[in-house]
Amino acid sequence: MSQEKPLVLVTHTLPAAWLAPLKEKCRLMIGPEGGKGLTPRLEENLPEAEALFTLLVDPITEDILERAPNLKVVSQMAVGVDNLDVEACTRRGIPVGHTPGILTAATADLTWGLLLAVARHIPQSQADARAGRWTTWNPTGWLGADLEGATLGIVGMGKIGSAVARRASGFGMELIFTNRSPRPDIEKDLNAQQVPLEDLLEQSDFVSLHVPLTEETHHLIDANALQKMKSTAILVNAARGQVVETQALLQGLQESWIAAAGLDVTHPEPLPSEHPLYAQSNCLITPHIGSASYNTRRRMAEIACQNVLAGLEGSKLPHSVN
Numbered sequence: 001m002s003q004e005k006p007l008v009l010v011t012h013t014l015p016a017a018w019l020a021p022l023k024e025k026c027r028l029m030i031g032p033e034g035g036k037g038l039t040p041r042l043e044e045n046l047p048e049a050e051a052l053f054t055l056l057v058d059p060i061t062e063d064i065l066e067r068a069p070n071l072k073v074v075s076q077m078a079v080g081v082d083n084l085d086v087e088a089c090t091r092r093g094i095p096v097g098h099t100p101g102i103l104t105a106a107t108a109d110l111t112w113g114l115l116l117a118v119a120r121h122i123p124q125s126q127a128d129a130r131a132g133r134w135t136t137w138n139p140t141g142w143l144g145a146d147l148e149g150a151t152l153g154i155v156g157m158g159k160i161g162s163a164v165a166r167r168a169s170g171f172g173m174e175l176i177f178t179n180r181s182p183r184p185d186i187e188k189d190l191n192a193q194q195v196p197l198e199d200l201l202e203q204s205d206f207v208s209l210h211v212p213l214t215e216e217t218h219h220l221i222d223a224n225a226l227q228k229m230k231s232t233a234i235l236v237n238a239a240r241g242q243v244v245e246t247q248a249l250l251q252g253l254q255e256s257w258i259a260a261a262g263l264d265v266t267h268p269e270p271l272p273s274e275h276p277l278y279a280q281s282n283c284l285i286t287p288h289i290g291s292a293s294y295n296t297r298r299r300m301a302e303i304a305c306q307n308v309l310a311g312l313e314g315s316k317l318p319h320s321v322n
């Protein structure tokens with residue numbers, strides 16, 4: 001048996017301190033910054049790799065697993081794992097690690113950032129002020145939507161959905177939500193009402209998406225769903241881009257089926273700079289920054305390292321999806 005330390009392929013360059021927990025026990029081969037997926041050099045080393053440290057932009061397919069016969073663990077530095085073929089990992093007995101919980105608050109905060117920015121035209125009003133269009137205190141300029149008394153509809157009452165819901169009480173909003181399973185605890189604790197999706201779409205002034213991307217949630221918000229929403233409604237997506245049908249959303253924003261959207265995630269991702277959604281003044285797009293706070297990203301890396309080490313030792317991962 002080789003006495004060498006196990007080889008861990010880290011798909012992207014990360015701050016050295018974030019990977020420090022792995023340094024002593026593993027050999028690290030690290031991919032470049034930016035990009036998507038494994039570089040040819042990392043791919044060449046798949047046969048020897050015992051662990052993969054991945055980001056959500058890396059497609060980990062059956063074919064990649066096939067070429068990594070010594071793989072003991074796949075550890076993703078994200079909570080969502082829709083880029084990984086989890087089923088294929090499970091079939092091979094490979095545990096898949098992820099980083100739940102730690103990014104809940106940061107993502108909920110960003111959701112509120114988008115919601116407020118869109119509701120009160122913050123990006124447009126800043127652009128206008130910079131461009132010299134702030135000529136007076138304008139009684140009818142930049143009028144937006146009130147939050148107090150408005151209905152917030154949360155689609156998916158998991159950890160992040162609940163954190164978004166908790167923050168709503170400070171704004172004096174009415175809360176409704178959907179969830180796969182009944183959540184009487186949330187109904188009671190947050191004074192919220194669980195309703196079918198159709199009712200949520202029809203009744204909400206703000207619709208915020210917090211479901212994972214699965215076969216059931218793929219294009220959950222399509223033309224039909226958008227047309228059910230109020231024409232004054234604002235859609236916020238900080239979950240996964242493919243939960244919304246991009247072309248339908250574009251049409252909905254152009255034809256005022258809904259008032260506006262705030263998107264931290266898109267499909268495709270990144271959204272090319274020439275995409276017509278950017279030309280919509282009623283659409284605010286941020287580049288998937290929900291978890292982008294210093295502490296959150298550092299903690300995500302820490303958990304991903306713990307998952308790698310546990311997988312290499314053959315112990316139960318602290319956080320796994322399979």
Ligand code: DGY
Nearest residue numbers: 077078079080290291
């Ligand atoms: C995740 O962890 O899945 C998030 O989308 C990253 O911000």
